[in-house]
Amino acid sequence: MLAPKKTKFRKFHRRLNFTFIKKKGPRNREIISKSTLTAKTDLNFGFCGIKALQPAKLHARCIEAARRAMTRHLKRSGKIWIRVFPSVSISAKPNEIRMGKGKGPHSHWAALVRPGQVLFEIDRVGLEDAKQACALAAAKLPFKTAFIQKK
Template sequence: MIGLSSITSLLRPTASPFASSSRFTLPLSHSLTPRSASSPQFVQIQQVRHRGQLAPRRTKFKKSAKGAPGGGSLKGTTLHHGTYGIRACSSVRISAAQLTSCQMAVRRRIKSVKGAQLYLRVFPDIPVCVKGNEQRMGKGKGSFEYWSCRVSPGKVIFEIGGGGIRAEIAKAALKLAQTRLPLQTEFITNETGPRLGRFSSASLRPPPSARPIPAKLVELDAKDEGGARDTVFKREEEDVQRLAQELEGLSVDAGKKEAAKGIDA
């Protein structure tokens, strides 16, 4: 005879593994457990995503390619929210569990400083699928294992700011995160310049085409020439002309000095 609990379990709709709400289920690798000792049937137990867990609320695809974190970009290599932070010196894939462990350790350390906040600049939104050892080739990609994110060289991972936190306390707190990350990182401040791969310098700047264009300049150019692209090209030409004039002035001054020296002699 069918019991009331089994009827309600059949009528209850199952949650999708990638729902749009703030609380949904995630697949587990060990998801088959016996229902009870009397019934040997197996049911699927799924992990529930809570609000504080690092996992995307919705994804377009259930599985993703492994990919490789690249480099050679100045984007995201400087501080934006806080006054102190750490950034990566190499490319690696960081899991959600590692980021959560770093968050808990840093927040516990800066808890005594009123107003201090921790900012996370990366987010684990890439599903990692793992197959068991000694498996034959083919037969699919494998089951979902954990969420991860790709970090390229120079990418800022954590930032600390607010509350007038001192550099000693921020460095000690971020040191706890550095020991929990599977890569080499460096401590940076607002005065630290951007990083391009292995090179870090304050003279590194994005190309002229990537710089923001003032709103007034865009409006004037849209009326006269018809686009912001022409404005960028005009600004590049002005920079080249200004540099050429400076070089000409240096050559003329050098010639005058040599002539004056010859007359005095």
């Protein structure tokens, strides 16, 4: 599974809700609105791929499961690029433990995915095979996705 080789700290602060940004409205009131992603929305390597339609935390296990589903369907032909990396450490306390007594131990790694972000790209295969592989991979992901291709 994917994980960072080295991190600055063992445990990290929990990030704020990453799907919203604060903008100054009339009379300097803060308006919370959904942010739009400008980078990571285009295909850079392959001719088709999978794009996220909802914001979510994507676990490293889900990324690996989707990658395996695609490679097995393509019978190890073609080329697959993974465009997300799980760089956020998620900690969790065990079940039936009382509150307090510090932060829980590291549980798993996750990637913060925003709407419009490209997750996987495929090249060197036929269009129908690529569509079927992307459908299999999308079934392993915990949010809505869309199949995209270059024009």
